[in-house]
Amino acid sequence: KQEVTQIPAALSVPEGENLVLNCSFTDSAIYNLQWFRQDPGKGLTSLLLIQSSQREQTSGRLNASLDKSSGRSTLYIAASQPGDSATYLCAVANYGGSQGNLIFGKGTKLSVKP
Amino acid sequence: DADVTQTPRNRITKTGKRIMLECSQTKGHDRMYWYRQDPGLGLRLIYYSFDVKDINKGEISDGYSVSRQAQAKFSLSLESAIPNQTALYFCATSDPGQEPEKLFFGSGTQLSVL
Numbered sequence: 001k002q003e004v005t006q007i008p009a010a011l012s013v014p015e016g017e018n019l020v021l022n023c024s025f026t027d028s029a030i031y032n033l034q035w036f037r038q039d040p041g042k043g044l045t046s047l048l049l050i051q052s053s054q055r056e057q058t059s060g061r062l063n064a065s066l067d068k069s070s071g072r073s074t075l076y077i078a079a080s081q082p083g084d085s086a087t088y089l090c091a092v093a094n095y096g097g098s099q100g101n102l103i104f105g106k107g108t109k110l111s112v113k114p
Numbered sequence: 115d116a117d118v119t120q121t122p123r124n125r126i127t128k129t130g131k132r133i134m135l136e137c138s139q140t141k142g143h144d145r146m147y148w149y150r151q152d153p154g155l156g157l158r159l160i161y162y163s164f165d166v167k168d169i170n171k172g173e174i175s176d177g178y179s180v181s182r183q184a185q186a187k188f189s190l191s192l193e194s195a196i197p198n199q200t201a202l203y204f205c206a207t208s209d210p211g212q213e214p215e216k217l218f219f220g221s222g223t224q225l226s227v228l
Binding site: 043 | 155214216
């Protein structure tokens with residue numbers, strides 16, 4: 001059974017720092033991996049999606065990498081800002097499952113201090 | 115207006131009551147999903163529907179039922195609510211014709227069962 005783990009559970013950094021959020025998964029037979037952002041009182045917003053054949057995806061200050069063989073993904077946030085404060089969730093879609101049957105990690109709650 | 119709308123946003127009910135959570139979308143997506151989020155457990159899939167005539171159980175469907183009234187509407191019912199169904203519930207949609215197939219989430223319904 002696929003399990004997704006995110007470390008750390010919470011992270012507090014000063015504004016301007018570069019930071020890395022970690023995600024690991026137990027079964028490397030994944031179809032893709034997504035990183036989501038969750039703000040209080042709002043739904044989840046997809047930030048980056050990496051297909052199993054890809055190694056990384058970039059969007060603005062965000063870069064997500066995928067190493068299937070080791071079962072790991074990282075989300076790199078450059079020059080962090082207070083507006084980046086949110087909970088970040090990693091989710092895996094397995095081969096043979098539907099795209100909506102994602103396996104989520106528990107998230108990393110990020111706080112960026114001004 | 116939001117593309118994926120959930121009603122109500124908050125609901126408090128008593129054990130044994132029947133309750134319905136509603137989701138409507140203007141994205142024209144065929145696929146719709148219901149997830150619940152519990153502190154410390156992440157998001158888990160309850161039910162999903164690939165079209166009006168196709169409904170499937172997710173990881174934790176016991177105690178829940180769904181109805182896909184139209185392409186745009188997908189309702190989740192708790193026939194007899196119990197306290198451990200207290201959670202944040204999310205509806206999501208996706209388009210299998212979109213590559214990659216991303217999920218779009220509603221803002222959530224916070225349900226408390228007393």
